[in-house]
Amino acid sequence: MIKAPAKQPNKESSHITKLVVNLLPNEILLQRRQSSKLALINKISVAALVSLIFFASATLGLRISQNMSLKNAEQNLAYAKEKVSSFQDKEAAAVVLKQRLSQIKTLMGADSKITTIFNLIVYLTPVDVQITEASVDKNGSMIMTLTTSSLPSLETLISSLGNKEKNSDLVSKVELQGLSLGKDSIYRMVLKITPKN
Amino acid sequence: MDELKNIYRQYKLIIWPVLSGVASIIILALVIIPQFMSYLQVKDEINKTQNHSSRLEAKASELEQFDESAAKKNLQTAFTVLPEDQDVPKSLAILQSLVKASALELKNTNFISTSKNSGGKSSFQLNLTVAGPIPLIRNFLLSLKGAPQIFQVESISIKFENMGSAVEATIPISVFYQNVSKTVTNSDQPVPQLSNDEIELLDKLSKITVGLEASSSAVSASVPLGKSDPFQ
Numbered sequence: 401m402i403k404a405p406a407k408q409p410n411k412e413s414s415h416i417t418k419l420v421v422n423l424l425p426n427e428i429l430l431q432r433r434q435s436s437k438l439a440l441i442n443k444i445s446v447a448a449l450v451s452l453i454f455f456a457s458a459t460l461g462l463r464i465s466q467n468m469s470l471k472n473a474e475q476n477l478a479y480a481k482e483k484v485s486s487f488q489d490k491e492a493a494a495v496v497l498k499q500r501l502s503q504i505k506t507l508m509g510a511d512s513k514i515t516t517i518f519n520l521i522v523y524l525t526p527v528d529v530q531i532t533e534a535s536v537d538k539n540g541s542m543i544m545t546l547t548t549s550s551l552p553s554l555e556t557l558i559s560s561l562g563n564k565e566k567n568s569d570l571v572s573k574v575e576l577q578g579l580s581l582g583k584d585s586i587y588r589m590v591l592k593i594t595p596k597n
Numbered sequence: 598m599d600e601l602k603n604i605y606r607q608y609k610l611i612i613w614p615v616l617s618g619v620a621s622i623i624i625l626a627l628v629i630i631p632q633f634m635s636y637l638q639v640k641d642e643i644n645k646t647q648n649h650s651s652r653l654e655a656k657a658s659e660l661e662q663f664d665e666s667a668a669k670k671n672l673q674t675a676f677t678v679l680p681e682d683q684d685v686p687k688s689l690a691i692l693q694s695l696v697k698a699s700a701l702e703l704k705n706t707n708f709i710s711t712s713k714n715s716g717g718k719s720s721f722q723l724n725l726t727v728a729g730p731i732p733l734i735r736n737f738l739l740s741l742k743g744a745p746q747i748f749q750v751e752s753i754s755i756k757f758e759n760m761g762s763a764v765e766a767t768i769p770i771s772v773f774y775q776n777v778s779k780t781v782t783n784s785d786q787p788v789p790q791l792s793n794d795e796i797e798l799l800d801k802l803s804k805i806t807v808g809l810e811a812s813s814s815a816v817s818a819s820v821p822l823g824k825s826d827p828f829q
Contacts, residue, residue: 448618449617449620459629470642473646473647480649480650480654487663494668496672500672507747507773514750515742523735533756533757535752535755536752538751
């Protein structure tokens with residue numbers, strides 16, 4: 401291939417014009433271009449592969465160090481568990497005490513209607529009224545026989561039992577089951593008191 | 598061989614990039630991505646383990662400061678109020694002292710082993726027959742609330758005796774006890790703390806049971822023990 405040199409207008413034409421002659425065939429030039437392309441592609445491929453291998457190694461290294469951290473953490477955990485289990489007796493004492501107190505609280509807090517109703521009736525019963533018989537069942541219902549020579553006292557008792565303030569809102573029903581006046585001028589009354597739920 | 602050379606000549610531009618591409622994908626898919634995923638997983642695991650560890654260490658230091666002698670004393674109080682077993686003589690002695698303190702006369706006592714389980718609690722029944730004025734019976738019933746054991750009145754039956762001011766009352770009383778179930782401690786559970794209510798209850802119970810211990814020691818001191826050597 402013959403290449404004509406570029407014209408230089410301001411110079412004198414006494415110099416010998418340089419000619420660049422490339423005698424290599426086109427195929428070889430094409431081949432060289434392809435080879436350089438191939439070399440570039442190969443370099444890129446190798447670089448990519450090497451970087452990936454590097455990242456893979458770095459990842460593996462990271463995992464190995466992480467496994468060591470995990471092992472340390474597990475050892476610390478085992479040590480802490482051992483320490484806690486050495487105090488098992490103390491923990492058991494705390495647990496049993498808490499459970500026991502909870503049971504005691506439940507039992508003590510259980511509403512004792514029986515005692516409450518009985519105490520209320522005794523408190524409201526006037527001094528001149530005698531309770532000759534009384535029974536309080538499991539539900540707190542009370543049946544009592546009263547004797548007195550004073551009818552107003554019986555009236556006072558019944559009105560107190562029916563008064564929300566005086567009976568502390570504990571009584572739901574008061575039933576008069578019997579009332580009689582004996583030859584001895586003593587009134588006998590049978591009352592049934594039902595507490596509120 | 599020539600064929601291979603021809604194939605190589607034809608595809609030499611893409612053979613190496615394809616091979617390294619495939620190798621890269623394999624490394625990425627089989628090494629980098631799985632390792633990265635397990636790195637994240639293990640990181641979580643390490644965090645959880647460290648948190649668990651610090652919780653246990655806090656629990657261990659709390660247990661280290663736990664006053665064992667105070668806990669034993671409190672347990673003693675709790676077991677006095679709600680015993681482990683059926684202790685009929687002790688319960689009877691307490692009721693007798695309450696009857697005496699209320700200035701009532703104890704006429705009769707019956708023991709009924711009901712062992713019923715009401716809500717998981719065991720109890721036995723003592724039937725007391727007392728005599729005295731009604732206000733004193735009321736005082737006795739009120740004193741059961743402050744007793745050093747848990748007593749529950751089941752019913753009350755009152756009859757006048759001989760037209761006096763005294764009555765005869767039959768009072769069945771349930772006495773509760775509770776076996777201790779096998780305590781299984783769990784290291785993951787925090788140390789149980791007593792609430793303010795429970796501390797107040799414990800305080801109240803310890804004052805009641807101190808009185809019981811004092812009176813029981815006084816009773817034992819007054820009981821004649823006999824000769825130290827019966828053959829003298």
